[in-house]
Amino acid sequence: MKFHQGLLIALLPIAxxxxxxxxxxxxNNASVVDRNEGGTPSxxxxxxxxxxxxxxxxxxxxxxHPLDNPDALLSRRIVYFDYDSYSIREGDRAVIQxxxxxxxxxxxxxxxxxxxxxxxGSREYxxxxxxxxxxxxxxxxSFQGSTGGQMTTVSYGEEQPAEIxxxxxxxxxxxxxxxxxxxx
Amino acid sequence: xxxxxxxxxxxxxxxLSAPYSFAALTIEITDGVEGALPIAVVPFDTGxxxxxxxxxxxxxxxxxxxxxxxxxxxxxxxxxxxxxDGGSVxxxxxxxxxxxxxxxxxxxxxGASRYEVLVQLFDVFKGEQLAGHRFAFNSDDVxxxxxHISDIIYEQLTGQPGSFSTRIAYVTALKTAAGKKQYNxxxxxxxxxxxxxxxxxxxxxxxxxxSPDGEQLVYVSFEASRPQIFVQQVATGQRQRxxxxxxxxxAxxxSPDGKLLAMTLSKSGNPEIYLYELATRKLTQxxxxxxxxxxxxxxxxxxxxxFTSDRGGKAQLYTIxxxxxxxxGRPKRLTFEGDYNARGIFSPDGKMxxxxxxxxxxxxxxxLELRTGALQVLTDSRLDESPSFAPNGSxxxxxxxxxxxxxxxxxxxxxxxxxxxxxQQGDVREPAWSPAKRTR
Numbered sequence: 001m002k003f004h005q006g007l008l009i010a011l012l013p014i015a016x017x018x019x020x021x022x023x024x025x026x027x028n029n030a031s032v033v034d035r036n037e038g039g040t041p042s043x044x045x046x047x048x049x050x051x052x053x054x055x056x057x058x059x060x061x062x063x064x065h066p067l068d069n070p071d072a073l074l075s076r077r078i079v080y081f082d083y084d085s086y087s088i089r090e091g092d093r094a095v096i097q098x099x100x101x102x103x104x105x106x107x108x109x110x111x112x113x114x115x116x117x118x119x120x121g122s123r124e125y126x127x128x129x130x131x132x133x134x135x136x137x138x139x140x141x142s143f144q145g146s147t148g149g150q151m152t153t154v155s156y157g158e159e160q161p162a163e164i165x166x167x168x169x170x171x172x173x174x175x176x177x178x179x180x181x182x183x184x
Numbered sequence: 185x186x187x188x189x190x191x192x193x194x195x196x197x198x199x200l201s202a203p204y205s206f207a208a209l210t211i212e213i214t215d216g217v218e219g220a221l222p223i224a225v226v227p228f229d230t231g232x233x234x235x236x237x238x239x240x241x242x243x244x245x246x247x248x249x250x251x252x253x254x255x256x257x258x259x260x261x262x263x264x265x266x267x268x269d270g271g272s273v274x275x276x277x278x279x280x281x282x283x284x285x286x287x288x289x290x291x292x293x294x295g296a297s298r299y300e301v302l303v304q305l306f307d308v309f310k311g312e313q314l315a316g317h318r319f320a321f322n323s324d325d326v327x328x329x330x331x332h333i334s335d336i337i338y339e340q341l342t343g344q345p346g347s348f349s350t351r352i353a354y355v356t357a358l359k360t361a362a363g364k365k366q367y368n369x370x371x372x373x374x375x376x377x378x379x380x381x382x383x384x385x386x387x388x389x390x391x392x393x394x395s396p397d398g399e400q401l402v403y404v405s406f407e408a409s410r411p412q413i414f415v416q417q418v419a420t421g422q423r424q425r426x427x428x429x430x431x432x433x434x435a436x437x438x439s440p441d442g443k444l445l446a447m448t449l450s451k452s453g454n455p456e457i458y459l460y461e462l463a464t465r466k467l468t469q470x471x472x473x474x475x476x477x478x479x480x481x482x483x484x485x486x487x488x489x490x491f492t493s494d495r496g497g498k499a500q501l502y503t504i505x506x507x508x509x510x511x512x513g514r515p516k517r518l519t520f521e522g523d524y525n526a527r528g529i530f531s532p533d534g535k536m537x538x539x540x541x542x543x544x545x546x547x548x549x550x551x552l553e554l555r556t557g558a559l560q561v562l563t564d565s566r567l568d569e570s571p572s573f574a575p576n577g578s579x580x581x582x583x584x585x586x587x588x589x590x591x592x593x594x595x596x597x598x599x600x601x602x603x604x605x606x607x608q609q610g611d612v613r614e615p616a617w618s619p620a621k622r623t624r
Contacts, residue, residue, distance in 0.1 A: 123614065125526045
């Protein structure tokens with residue numbers, strides 16, 4: 001009986017309470033990563049450092065902002081990884097180098113490196129895997145001249161797949177680091 | 185420019201005291217009734233009047249017992265008699281239909297919303313009463329009182345405490361009508377009824393873990409577009425952000441004494457395991473290795489953590505000893521079978537560790553018996569994750585995929601009984617079984 005009365009008290013719906021206890025600082029954080037902004041190159045080339053960046057693209061006849069040139073290495077913003085690995089593939093080094101050079105030449109440019117994994121295995125391990133992948137790209141970028149102040153990393157693990165599906169093809173699309181420009 | 189994310193903390197208020205008891209999760213036993221104990225649960229007498237309660241206590245008890253996989257309740261239509269107390273039971277008749285146990289009861293109305301239930305459990309072969317109880321309750325608590333009676337019957341007949349008066353926390357991911365992603369943190373009773381949402385967010389929610397008293401949940405939220413650890417009172421919805429370090433703030437796990445959280449932070453530049461003392465907010469670093477170290481989980485005595493590390497080249501489980509919040513000794517590798525072992529959790533008796541076991545790209549739930557080192561794979565699906573033990577150690581609930589939807593399943597620790605929790609829509613994932621309710 002004693003147990004039971006305690007049980008009832010515990011189960012009584014408790015009125016009120018429930019608002020956020022957090023202050024307004026929280027909302028400011030909310031837009032730190034705006035995926036849409038980073039994912040698609042914007043059309044307007046504003047007052048950012050287009051001129052100084054041209055050198056990185058050497059010889060291109062493209063007239064717009066170097067980050068918008070579809071034929072340049074800089075247009076590639078995704079680095080892919082092998083299963084359960086955070087080693088950068090040989091073929092992706094040139095892409096990362098192009099971004100490092102752009103960042104070195106454009107001190108105002110800043111990026112977020114978003115690490116992701118495929119859906120297999122454990123969710124929290126996959127978050128750590130995404131973090132290690134983002135850090136691998138971060139390290140290579142900084143070896144090649146980007147400064148730490150220009151880059152941040154975030155891992156979403158398997159939470160935000162690029163492709164829904166349970167085949168190796170989808171999994172490969174999802175094992176990635178996205179280079180998202182916040183400022184150019 | 186700043187997009188304000190709206191995070192709603194839903195409040196569990198009196199509004200819900202009306203029967204807010206639909207099963208958002210429906211539970212189906214998919215395998216394992218064989219060898220279960222035959223038991224007859226006779227519908228409880230309600231004094232000849234129409235049952236004014238929203239639910240039938242006898243039916244809830246029968247469903248609980250069936251779901252455990254340990255019992256095979258006689259279908260109501262096959263019952264040979266409908267006695268309501270010991271005096272009117274003819275044991276010989278029940279023996280003839282091979283029933284081993286019999287549950288009978290009466291419900292009486294005491295006041296406007298006040299009721300009393302009398303229940304008796306009999307051993308049919310001996311013709312003896314094994315348990316008899318009388319409980320008073322409010323009509324809103326009819327399901328709770330039925331689960332409590334199920335616990336008593338289960339313990340009487342199996343020698344183990346029941347896990348019926350518990351809850352399961354889980355995360356759902358849905359697409360809203362506007363096509364936006366929505367993540368909810370929910371919990372329901374262990375039978376899938378009484379689902380309540382305690383947090384809604386447009387960004388991922390992860391890794392709910394219960395406080396040992398079952399009154400709080402700690403979890404990871406990406407509402408700021410990066411992982412942060414929060415703790416929330418389930419009754420009031422009140423919550424607090426605990427950590428916002430650079431990098432990972434992940435995999436929180438509550439210590440058995442309730443004073444510490446083990447968690448993964450990468451503020452040093454690499455995912456490492458730390459202990460976070462709730463009273464002082466002080467951190468103690470547990471691991472220090474260039475590899476991934478994550479998913480810490482406590483031994484029931486609080487003297488050991490099991491965690492996932494790829495320090496050997498691939499994800500495997502390791503243990504490290506603790507003396508209070510002091511690290512004692514070096515990590516020791518625990519798993520050697522399979523090319524991937526992650527998300528280890530100790531069984532409530534500390535004798536086993538359950539995990540996600542990967543072998544050639546197939547991920548299943550397995551248990552390792554610590555004394556013998558024997559590994560038993562319990563499931564036969566392909567994408568299993570997030571195992572969590574029932575507080576009595578009888579079942580493991582986990583997340584898996586069924587026809588491209590995230591579902592929860594449960595399996596008995598011997599792999600014999602399987603059951604599935606289906607959500608009406610969307611994906612459901614990351615189940616965390618609550619501790620048993622404290623006896624007060």
